[in-house]
Amino acid sequence: MKRMLSLLALLTVAAFASAPVHAASHYVSGMGGVSRMNNMTPEDAYQGVGGNNSSNLDLGSGVNVLGAVGCDYGNYRLEAEVGYQQNKLKSGVDYMDGVVQYHPLEGSRYDMRGDVSALSLMGNGYYDFNLGGGIDLYATAGVGVAQVSFHDVNFSNNYDATNNVLFNNPNPGYNDHETTIAYQVGAGLAFPVTDRIKLDLRYRYFATTDFTYSNNSFDASSSSSTPAASGINNNIVSHSALLGLRVEF
Numbered sequence: 480m481k482r483m484l485s486l487l488a489l490l491t492v493a494a495f496a497s498a499p500v501h502a503a504s505h506y507v508s509g510m511g512g513v514s515r516m517n518n519m520t521p522e523d524a525y526q527g528v529g530g531n532n533s534s535n536l537d538l539g540s541g542v543n544v545l546g547a548v549g550c551d552y553g554n555y556r557l558e559a560e561v562g563y564q565q566n567k568l569k570s571g572v573d574y575m576d577g578v579v580q581y582h583p584l585e586g587s588r589y590d591m592r593g594d595v596s597a598l599s600l601m602g603n604g605y606y607d608f609n610l611g612g613g614i615d616l617y618a619t620a621g622v623g624v625a626q627v628s629f630h631d632v633n634f635s636n637n638y639d640a641t642n643n644v645l646f647n648n649p650n651p652g653y654n655d656h657e658t659t660i661a662y663q664v665g666a667g668l669a670f671p672v673t674d675r676i677k678l679d680l681r682y683r684y685f686a687t688t689d690f691t692y693s694n695n696s697f698d699a700s701s702s703s704s705t706p707a708a709s710g711i712n713n714n715i716v717s718h719s720a721l722l723g724l725r726v727e728f
Contacts, residue, residue: 503550503551503552504550504551504727505548505549505550505551505727505728506548506549506550506551506725506726506727506728507546507547507548507549507725507726507728508545508546508547508548508549508558508679508723508724508725508726509544509545509546509547509723509724510544510545510546510679510681510721510722510723511542511543511544511545511721511722511723512542512543512719512720512721512722513540513541513542513543513719513720514540514541514542514543514564514565514566514717514718514719515538515540515541515566515717515718515719516538516541516564516566516595516715516716516717517538517715517716517717517718518535518536518537518538519534519535519536519538519595519713519714519715520533520534520535520536520713521533521534521536521711521712521713522534522711522712522713523710523711523712531575531576532573532574532575533573533574533577534571534572534573534574535571535572535574536568536570536571536591537568537569537570537571537588538566538567538568538569538595539566539567539568539569540566541564541565541566541567541594542564542565543562543563543564543683543717543719543721544562544563544564545560545561545562545721545723546560546561546562547559547560547561547603549603551727553607554606554607555604555605555606555607556603556604556605556607557602557603557604557605558602558603558605559600559601559602559603560599560600560601560602560603560621560623561598561599561600561601562597562598562599562601562685563596563597563598563599564596564597564685564717564719565594565595565596565597566594566595566596566717567593567594568591568592568593568594568595568632569590569591570588570589570590570591571588571589571591572587572588572589573587589634589635589636590634590635590636591632591633591634591635592631592632592633592634592635592648592652593629593630593631593632593633593652593653594629594630594631594632595627595628595629595630595632595715596627596628596630597625597626597627597628597661597685597687597715597717598625598626598628599623599624599625599626599661599685600623600624600625601621601622601623601661601663602621602622602623603619603620603621603663604619604620604621605617605618605619606618606619607669612671613670613671613677614668614669614670614671615668615669615677616666616667616668617666617667617668617669618664618665618666619663619664619665619666619667619681620662620663620664620665621662621663621664622660622661622662622663623660623661623662624658624659624660624661625658625659625660625661625687626656626657626658627656627657627658627659627687627690627715628654628655628656629653629654629655629656629692630652630654631651631652631653631654632652632653632654633648633650633651633652633653634648635647635648636648637649637650655692655693657690657691657692658690659687659688659689659690659714660687660688661685661686661687661688662685662686662687663683663684663685663686664683664684665681665682665683665684666681666682667679667680667681667682667721668680668681669725672724675726675727675728676724676725676726676727677724677725678722678723678724679721679722679723679724679725680721680722681719681720681721681722681723682718682719682720682721683717683718683719683721684716684717684718685715685716685717685718685719686714686715686716686717687714687715687716688714689712689713689714690712690713690714691710691711691712691713692710692711692713693710693711
């Protein structure tokens with residue numbers, strides 16, 4: 480994680496240094512909004528003796544906040560950005576070699592608790608189209624790293640086969656984190672508030688490459704915290720609507 484962050488920081492500094500500094504103005508920005516993660520589809524990283532397991536996890540809406548510092552060169556901008564988003568787990572369904580696994584009393588889909596978050600460090604580029612009146616339409620793309628974390632992930636209920644009833648799951652949830660490459664694209668509008676402040680409205684598409692974590696995440700009903708030998712492959716994709724301010728200095 481530290482090596483990847485250091486490399487990204489060096490690349491960002493190099494990009495800033497290579498740009499024509501004589502025309503640059505500098506700014507800081509902060510944004511917040513609503514984030515929606517696509518369903519996660521974790522699957523076995525390795526072929527299992529009894530077959531391959533996979534899941535489909537449904538996540539609800541969550542929060543997304545971004546902070547950045549950048550240089551404005553007129554029609555284009557470069558910036559370094561730190562972001563955080565968090566979404567709650569709602570439900571899941573399991574498959575074995577593509578066949579839905581039945582969960583007693585709940586059909587194939589079961590309630591879940593916990594949340595998934597992503598802490599990201601990105602280097603972004605922007606191209607601004609002036610629409611007149613100080614209003615800009617812009618496109619943006621960026622690349623960097625993200626630490627994806629799982630917090631207290633577990634089934635909401637356990638099943639008592641003897642009495643054929645569900646009861647609240649008392650077992651501790653699963654916690655883990657992995658670092659992976661991340662990228663994003665987006666578009667937005669910026670409106671002048673004063674000579675040095677702009678109101679910024681943006682759509683953001685954010686995604687990571689595949690990462691692998693211990694497969695005790697899907698034995699979360701157990702009180703054991705010992706990771707299994709194999710792993711789970713996964714990635715995250717999210718869509719965000721953001722509103723914030725950009726201040727030149």
